[in-house]
Amino acid sequence: MTVLLVLLCVALITIIVVQVGKVTELASKIRGEEEMQEAANRRHGFYLMAFMILFLVATVVSTLYYKNYFLGYGPHKSASAHGGTLDYLFDVTLFFTGIVFVITQILLFYYGYRYKAQRGTKASFISHDNKLEIVWTVIPAVVMAFLVISGLDAWNEVMADVGEDEEYIEIEATGYQFAWGLRYPGADGELGRKDFRLIKPGSNDLGIDWNDERSLDDFLPNEIVLPVNKKVRVRITARDVLHNFYLPHFRLKMDAVPGIPTYFVFTPTKTTEEYRQELSQYEEYQVPADPTDPESPMLWEDFNYELACAELCGRGHWSMQKIVRIVSEEEYEAWKATQTPHYEQLIKGTDDDPYKEDTVEETTEEVEESTSEAEAPASEEETEEAH
Amino acid sequence: MANIATQSQPEVLREDMLIEELGFDDHFHDHHHGDKYQSNFINTYVFSQDHKVIAKQFLITGMFWAVVGALMSLVFRLQLGFPEESIAWLKPVLGKWVEINAEGFGTLSQDFYYALVTMHGTILVFFVLTAGLSGTFSNLLIPLQLGARDMASPFLNMLSYWFFFLAGAIMFASLFISTGPFSGGWVAYPPLSALPQASQGSGAGMTLWTLSLVFFVVSVLLGGINYITTVLNLRTKGMSLWRMPLTIWAFFITAIIGLLSFPVLVSAFLLLMFDRGMGTSFFLSDIYIGGQALDHVGGSPILFQHLFWFLGHPEVYIIILPAMGLVSEVLSVHSRKPIFGYKAMVYSIMAIAFLSFIVWAHHMFMSGVNPFISNFFVIFTLIIAVPSAVKVFNWIATLYKGNIRLNAASLFAIGFVSMFISGGLTGIFLGNSALDIQLHDTYFVVAHFHIVMGVAAFFGMFAGIYNWFPKMYGRFMNDTLGKIHFWGTLVGAYAIFWPMHYLGMAGVPRRYFSFDSFQAFAHFDGMNQFITIGAILTFAFQVIFIVNFFYSIWKGKKMTTRNPWGATTLEWTTPIERIHGNWPDKLPTVQRWAYDYGKDGKEFISQVEPLGPDEKEVH
Numbered sequence A: 001m002t003v004l005l006v007l008l009c010v011a012l013i014t015i016i017v018v019q020v021g022k023v024t025e026l027a028s029k030i031r032g033e034e035e036m037q038e039a040a041n042r043r044h045g046f047y048l049m050a051f052m053i054l055f056l057v058a059t060v061v062s063t064l065y066y067k068n069y070f071l072g073y074g075p076h077k078s079a080s081a082h083g084g085t086l087d088y089l090f091d092v093t094l095f096f097t098g099i100v101f102v103i104t105q106i107l108l109f110y111y112g113y114r115y116k117a118q119r120g121t122k123a124s125f126i127s128h129d130n131k132l133e134i135v136w137t138v139i140p141a142v143v144m145a146f147l148v149i150s151g152l153d154a155w156n157e158v159m160a161d162v163g164e165d166e167e168y169i170e171i172e173a174t175g176y177q178f179a180w181g182l183r184y185p186g187a188d189g190e191l192g193r194k195d196f197r198l199i200k201p202g203s204n205d206l207g208i209d210w211n212d213e214r215s216l217d218d219f220l221p222n223e224i225v226l227p228v229n230k231k232v233r234v235r236i237t238a239r240d241v242l243h244n245f246y247l248p249h250f251r252l253k254m255d256a257v258p259g260i261p262t263y264f265v266f267t268p269t270k271t272t273e274e275y276r277q278e279l280s281q282y283e284e285y286q287v288p289a290d291p292t293d294p295e296s297p298m299l300w301e302d303f304n305y306e307l308a309c310a311e312l313c314g315r316g317h318w319s320m321q322k323i324v325r326i327v328s329e330e331e332y333e334a335w336k337a338t339q340t341p342h343y344e345q346l347i348k349g350t351d352d353d354p355y356k357e358d359t360v361e362e363t364t365e366e367v368e369e370s371t372s373e374a375e376a377p378a379s380e381e382e383t384e385e386a387h
Numbered sequence B: 001m002a003n004i005a006t007q008s009q010p011e012v013l014r015e016d017m018l019i020e021e022l023g024f025d026d027h028f029h030d031h032h033h034g035d036k037y038q039s040n041f042i043n044t045y046v047f048s049q050d051h052k053v054i055a056k057q058f059l060i061t062g063m064f065w066a067v068v069g070a071l072m073s074l075v076f077r078l079q080l081g082f083p084e085e086s087i088a089w090l091k092p093v094l095g096k097w098v099e100i101n102a103e104g105f106g107t108l109s110q111d112f113y114y115a116l117v118t119m120h121g122t123i124l125v126f127f128v129l130t131a132g133l134s135g136t137f138s139n140l141l142i143p144l145q146l147g148a149r150d151m152a153s154p155f156l157n158m159l160s161y162w163f164f165f166l167a168g169a170i171m172f173a174s175l176f177i178s179t180g181p182f183s184g185g186w187v188a189y190p191p192l193s194a195l196p197q198a199s200q201g202s203g204a205g206m207t208l209w210t211l212s213l214v215f216f217v218v219s220v221l222l223g224g225i226n227y228i229t230t231v232l233n234l235r236t237k238g239m240s241l242w243r244m245p246l247t248i249w250a251f252f253i254t255a256i257i258g259l260l261s262f263p264v265l266v267s268a269f270l271l272l273m274f275d276r277g278m279g280t281s282f283f284l285s286d287i288y289i290g291g292q293a294l295d296h297v298g299g300s301p302i303l304f305q306h307l308f309w310f311l312g313h314p315e316v317y318i319i320i321l322p323a324m325g326l327v328s329e330v331l332s333v334h335s336r337k338p339i340f341g342y343k344a345m346v347y348s349i350m351a352i353a354f355l356s357f358i359v360w361a362h363h364m365f366m367s368g369v370n371p372f373i374s375n376f377f378v379i380f381t382l383i384i385a386v387p388s389a390v391k392v393f394n395w396i397a398t399l400y401k402g403n404i405r406l407n408a409a410s411l412f413a414i415g416f417v418s419m420f421i422s423g424g425l426t427g428i429f430l431g432n433s434a435l436d437i438q439l440h441d442t443y444f445v446v447a448h449f450h451i452v453m454g455v456a457a458f459f460g461m462f463a464g465i466y467n468w469f470p471k472m473y474g475r476f477m478n479d480t481l482g483k484i485h486f487w488g489t490l491v492g493a494y495a496i497f498w499p500m501h502y503l504g505m506a507g508v509p510r511r512y513f514s515f516d517s518f519q520a521f522a523h524f525d526g527m528n529q530f531i532t533i534g535a536i537l538t539f540a541f542q543v544i545f546i547v548n549f550f551y552s553i554w555k556g557k558k559m560t561t562r563n564p565w566g567a568t569t570l571e572w573t574t575p576i577e578r579i580h581g582n583w584p585d586k587l588p589t590v591q592r593w594a595y596d597y598g599k600d601g602k603e604f605i606s607q608v609e610p611l612g613p614d615e616k617e618v619h
């Protein structure tokens, strides 16, 4: 039915368009081609000016209206140490491009209006002007040089890996269709090896190699929790296709590539609570989080940092969300203490446990010491059952 | 006021006289007894070897694809703008891709959403803005503006079109297979594109997609070789390189870029096919998918991105340079003034073309390449802004003190410049890798490339169509409708793409089926609805164009003079009715550059007019 309606509309438009065409052609026959063109020039010259004004006003008004979405403004401030640098660079670029934008758009539309053909007007023969051309080549070149230098300065600092003896927390994020797997090192502060061939759905989704002793205390939380003002190095990996580890509030984005681990180093500077407090200043966050329920908490109270995927990875690409919590040092330690190493939780003593034999043997030895050789096999069975 | 329609008949005859007197006799008629190339309907209109017919074939095929691609975008825009509205009414068209639940509520299948996005990108970038634009105008204008009878190889030229047709047919077929068309994005990054397990569309859909594009590349190469050869060898007497109109410069350099970059794409596809079908590991390593660890090890998905963007970035200039050429010509003709800084324009095209080969990794700042490498790509990328800026200033200066005829063609040319400015400036944000950390793969990028490439190239194409329609069909398109089309499209395009900058700054990622999973991206319902409505209305304005176009082919106002715009270039010295070989007898010889408008008090001086006794040629 709707399809039919759409088709009908199209047919109607066609008829109208054809009729308008016929009428205007008839009019130009009556009034004379030349006069028509002149009148059209006047009219469309005026439209050009009108459009220019409308366009620039719309630009300014929408900029003001959406100023809180601009990087570094209002509630849209960065929550990482390097974020401010980027936001500043954005402003600088916006400043220069803004000037160029306004000047060139005004000249373009104004000239279109000012130099429209009218009775008695003539074009001037101007083919080039070397001096002018040099000026307007050099000025953009200088501005670009400035932007390149400030940009690269920021880039190389942001992308630098951690130094030799710097203190940092290393965590790992693994993208797969369609979720993120997180891994934290335990007390040793180091992540163990992993290998995609060891992946076992459910018990070892990341393919952690339990032969590596560093793995044994690694834990796999389902949200990212980090202490404020501590340097973090995120190891970013992927299991199946490309993904992208994207933390919009921290100005952080890096592809996750199967086979090629990448990393991003950053320092969160605001706890989730602090960020909420900041947001609470803004009207748009002082509304119920659930619009249908006026009793629900305010939007700012409900706020959380989020991890997203920013590289197309298939049908569920849009849904790879994880919560990120930035907390105080103490809260972080307390949280860590509640986490159980994955090995302890799901692996220990199962067939996947490479130390199973060891544990078994150790116990057996103990048993052997205290019992006669003849009884040994029976007690071996017992110990196995005990696990 | 200078009106050209009243250009007195003797002027035109003067050009004939000049051709007769000074023209170059290539004994055309001695070779062409009774036109063996155009003896029946089939070889005149279907398997034609006449560049003017092939141009129309490219144009109309391009228009078909533009409509298909645009309709696809409306469907996925409905999903983004109105996810809460049922689209059960689309079921008759989309079939199983509309999933109807128990209450009769219809939603778009996620797989199909991504397929639509992918097809939309592929179709518009390759079929519409590469083949439809370059194919149409290079074919039409290169021989006509250079004073050649046809392309260097009319036969290859015909093949070029039919390979394009074949590519289109395969892509079209892929829309109807049961697993759906390819859905991994127009950039087709592996492993997603390499593994059928990763996505429905990466099965047969992907195979057809690749096959189609390989044929497409063949088409581009056949066309390109022809354009280059024709420009180098078939220019008429007196048409030195520095006397060529900017259109020809643009087509020429575009063809060179295409010839150097498209084969790299094919090599990437070939390797990808090996990975898909033969167990090689060029792009694959360490993959666990579908409950299985794959055998592929040692490959690099990033390598594919290098190969892809080595074409991909030049490709965006393959799209925009022809549009720039058309706009330069249209602006100059209708402001009755030489293009400002002709040589600077040519050198800018060359600089852009050269630089376009060494900036590709600006699409890969966040893809895991060594951050150090990005330093070079930032530098070259931002350098490209300089020749781009020069071109903009020159266009604006061309209008200055002109005597501008504001018709559909020149309005679209002005609109092009506006779009190119708006979109080019956002490139400066993205080219700075530090800013790209935040902006990459957000709607900011979508806004950037749609404005600077999508809309701008369309505007260049429209300017070209309105301007050269009389040359193609011997009739005019209705100019009032053209102007309505222009204003609707200008306002509509900005309404669609401008707000996307704000979405991008707020961090909203592109290629999301729904924004509901994230607090951070979920606040933009109003804006998304606005964009969708804008898209529908803008599409409606394109209907006006299409109706105008086809109506005018048969019923448009007839061309009564040969040179309706009072242009200096050679195509307007050919007879109104299309003839094989372009000029009935001798070929014109060229006496001056292409931009003598308003010189020495004359409205315009055709390129066939010899220099006066003390006249100096300007450049």
Ligand code: HEM
Pocket (backbone or CB within 6 Å): B187, B316, B317, B319, B320, B362, B363, B381, B382, B384, B385, B388, B423, B424, B425, B426, B427, B428, B430, B431, B432, B436, B439, B440, B441, B445, B448, B449, B452, B453, B454
């Ligand atoms: C002023 C010069 C320009 C600069 C500095 C520039 C810079 C960039 C950068 C850095 C990106 C990558 C953004 C990202 O993915 O994060 C980009 C994307 C893009 N640009 Fe430009 N650009 C410029 C002009 C153009 C022109 C003239 C065109 C086309 C005619 C164009 C078409 C594109 C396209 C198609 C993409 C997106 C491809 C994709 O990811 O799907 N750009 N541009």
Ligand SMILES: [Cu+2]
Pocket (backbone or CB within 6 Å): A242, A243, A244, A309, A310, A311, A312, A313, A314, A316, A317, A318, A320
């Ligand atoms: Cu994803």
Ligand SMILES: [Cu+2]
Pocket (backbone or CB within 6 Å): B312, B313, B316, B359, B360, B362, B363
């Ligand atoms: Cu590029």
